[in-house]
Amino acid sequence: DLFKDRQIDKILTIEASGIGIASLTAVYFQVPVLFAKKSAGSNMDKELYVTEVKSYTHNKVNHVVASKKFLSEGEHILIMDDFLANGCAVEGLIDIAHQAGAIVEGVGICIEKGFQGGGDRLRAQGYDVKSLAIIEEMDAESGSITFR
Incomplete structure (x- = not known):
């Protein structure tokens, strides 16, 4: 609903945890969803957009790919993901777009x-960038979470 006044042709996310929220958003906008993969599989097209994304969670760099035949010039993209920490995954998706x-x-x-x-x-x-919840600080000892 936060982007209802925008032209959205496609939802773009990254595998795997972003797929659920991206799929629900795609149903709302009645558009396709495209998810970038963290590695090129043998069954993928050879024509790919490629970017590097450092995973904060796993502390490693992934070569993230998306097929060129599913993302075109001039398309209006909404990027969706479950969590945003340092922004590397979103920056990678922006690079692909x-x-x-x-x-x-x-x-x-x-x-x-x-x-x-x-x-x-x-x-x-x-x-x-629109987030449903923004955590301002967390304290593991007390278990407290402060929202922005």
Whole structure:
């Protein structure tokens, strides 16, 4: 609903945990969903958009790919993901969209870890990032969570 006034032609996410929220969003907008894979499989097209994404969770760099035949110049893209920490996954998806000549209309996130700064950095770059919840700080000892 946060992006209902935007032209959205396709939802873009990254495997695997982003697929659920992206699929539900695609149903709402009645558009296809495309998920970028963290590695090229043997059954994928050979014509790929490729970017590097550092995983905060797993502390490794993935070569993220999406088939060129499913993302086209001029398409209006909404990027969706479950969590946003330092923003590397979203930056990788933005890079893939830009390689295709697509237009990033916005970024939808379920839970943003605001204390890690990724969302704030993306907003400062001009991207419309909307998060359903932003965690400002967490204390593992007390179990407390403070929302922005």
